[in-house]
Amino acid sequence: MDGLPVEITVLIVVAIVVILLAVLFTFVPVMLWISALAAGVKLSIFSLVGMRLRRVIPARVVNPLIKAEKAGLKLALNKLEGHYLAGGNVDRVVNALIAAQRANIDLSFERCAAIDLAGRDVLEAVQMSVNPKVIETPFIAGVAMDGIEVKAKARITVRANIDRLVGGAGEDTVIARVGEGIVSTIGSSERHKDVLENPDMISQTVLAKGLDSGTAFEILSIDIADIDIGKNIGAELQTDQADADKMIAQAKAEERRAMAVAQEQEMKARVEEMRAKVVEAEAEVPMAMAEALKSGNLGVMDYMNMQNVMADTDMRESIGKATGDDGDETNPTTKGKS
Template sequence: MDELWPVAAFAIGGICVLLGIVFLALFARYFKLWIQAFSSRARIGPFSLVFMSLRKVKPSVIVDSKIMAVQAGLTDVHTQALEAHYLAGGNVHRVVHALIVAHRAGIDLDWDTASAIDLAGRNIITAVETSVDPKVIDCPDPKKSGRPTLDGVAKDGIQLKARARVTVRTNLKQLVGGATEDTIIARVGEGIVSAIGSCESHKQVLANPSVIAREVLNRGLDSQTAFSIVSIDIADIDVGENVGARLRADQAEADVRVAQARAEERRAEAVASEQEMLARTQENQAKVVLAEAEIPLAMAEAFSEGSLRAAK
């Protein structure tokens, strides 16, 4: 037994040295992060930092994000939620930054909504900034549609060419699954063309272009989209061609062609009827000639039979 004590003491000493080395390594790695979290009241313990590494979570990201949230006064952002979002492939820094911006701007945005938007692939910071500072969209967008204006025709047949500027802000509640700004452009363009078409005269539109904007705005075109329309402004409106007159001229030309076709049809029928009558005349003349040829034969036959007598 006495011989085993030195071996046991050596083993215990080795274990203590190994534990000391591990402790020093962990202390050197996580002490600075723990001090940062402790001094900022982020409430992240040293063992939590170790377990983060075991779960393949980068502790520095979680600590920095939690400190940002605490310093900004966000009390509903929990460490476990930060870790879960990191493991899901989300950008923790960006979500916390967006929550801070929304909190300072007085926008109602919670962690669940912000993290869902980030995981959906949307830029949550841009969305929040657009909610604070509304975005202006050109309608139509020449870069996407290739058309510089929206062309509509009033009831008097005059074409109007309009350009609109749509001011929108992000609807954070519908950002996930909501339609993009392309849908807004398409709906506003359709609404402007329809509004121009419902006007009795193009002069009415030229005198008060805001009539179109009000009518389009009252249609609720931002329904089921990721944006809320703040205003629709007619930037420019010009008079195009007289579509009604051109259509009437085209219709008259088409009517002329139809009448000419019908006249040609009647002329062809008359020519065909004339040729048919000439053929019938020739046929009747042939029948007369045949009948005249039969007269001498009949006279000869009658004379031979004695039925034909000379007059006294």
Template sequence: MLLTALLILGITILVFVFLYFVPVNLWITAQFSGVKTGLLELVFMRVRRVPPSIVVNSLITATKAGLAIKDDIESTARVLQAPDLETHYLAGGNVPQVITALISAEKANIELTFKQATAIDLAGRDVFEAVTMSVTPKVINTPNVAAVAADGIQLIAKARVTVRANISQLVGGAGEETILARVGEGIVSSIGSSRTHKEVLENPDKISKLVLGRGLDAGTAYEILSIDIADIDIGKNIGAILQTDQAEADLKVAEAKAEERRAMAVAAEQEMIAKAQEARAKVILAEAEVPKAMAGAFKDGNLGILDYYKFQNIQADTEMRESIADNKPKSTGKSNKGN
């Protein structure tokens, strides 16, 4: 009994292992769906760690939809093969999404080759969404864009950009951020070139025409269909603010220069006072030498007493004249007449 149970268990395990590596049910489904694939080929897929169900189900979907793929634009259409999908899966692609995108593109008469679809998918983009955007354009709302007209008035604009996916540029093409940046740059340039803000408010479509005519979608994954100005608001008077700031700056510069001149004048005045005091000190020193010189002259006999009295009389007369001229009473020395 034990041997029989072990035998049954072993047979069951072998059956499960066989059915895992040899997906008979999947092969039968493929045959009835018109997909020509060998049972041994499914086994090799399992060995290569490729889920046979993904490949077979995708082939069934493509076959039922009548999908014929092209490797490139100029090549002839051919039937999709299992190795094509297996290679894409091993490269890390999303096989069912690629098949869905190819079927949608064919039904919408959009030129999309198998090579393009797999490249878009491997680049990290949603290939089915790209096909959907080619059929149904997408509207992108720009953030508020502030710009200043030539008269100094700030305008805040908001635009709606209608784009359609450019299949040929999806790999390596710039995304929505680039579109928004270029549109914002165009709005700023258009408003800045207007003489007055009233011109912009009267003709907002002028902005759309100027921006749309610049070919902003070059090098991007999208094709711009239209640019519509949704809203324009008046902001600050930037010109007046700048003039006020400039006037305040000029005033501060003038005050600084005036303070500099005042400081220089004070310094010059102090310098002159110092020089005057220095000169006065020299005079005092010179006057202090006079008595010494007179004493030396008396001692050497070069100056007599009569000469000294004459000197005193001259000094007294000089002080008297200065007192009369200044109307100030001054003490005068004694006037002595020599005999």
């Protein structure tokens, strides 16, 4: 730079200084450090540099630390940074701790961080502990002993239980248990009118079962918001049973008819078979007679006498059929009148 003019040399030096300062202020959050010092948070600049090296966004940790310091909470920077590295929401945890402190709820940082890492909204849980939440169930149908369907809708007032928030069941389990209790209470009623007259019996019975055990909530009250009458399930079941019995009877009758038809066909086949045997036997008679004549076991006169007897028998049968058809000849009373 000896050969350059003084003005150019000064400009180059100023530019280098500006670039170095820009890099410094970009890598080292000096303004954030100044804000922490102004808020009374004892924080070294090297701690911020270490956060950068550990790929931690300093503002995500320092700003909640400043907020906690102003609220009177003593939190360690390492704990907040560790919670951030674990994937937690540091700002939400600090807000929950501040809300718990204002509401006189005993909540430690470790417990709050565990709830946050478990996927629960810890701030909402703290707010729900102070201000209970109302959960409304859909219409739940139950059938009384008289066969009438009763539909009921309930409003469940719950409060978050911080101690059971980790590992406790959620709202769906509470709704399912309350629905089961409603169905059981309606089903144990002898008449549907008893449920309509005293709907509070449902809430009293359900509350007595301790349905909030093992859940992340404490049930404060169960109120029946609406109740309605549904179908006559008993009558429908009886109608369906009658239709089923009718179909079974028809099937059995059809089975008996098919068996009768099969037996009739079998009898006809047997008769035809017997007729065929008779015809076959009759066809063998002339052959047997010819064989008897040929062998001398039957004489000619015997054969002629047999033919005469057969002819006489046929004539008698013909006369009998003719006189049987004529009422004047067979009925003496009719013959006298004529």
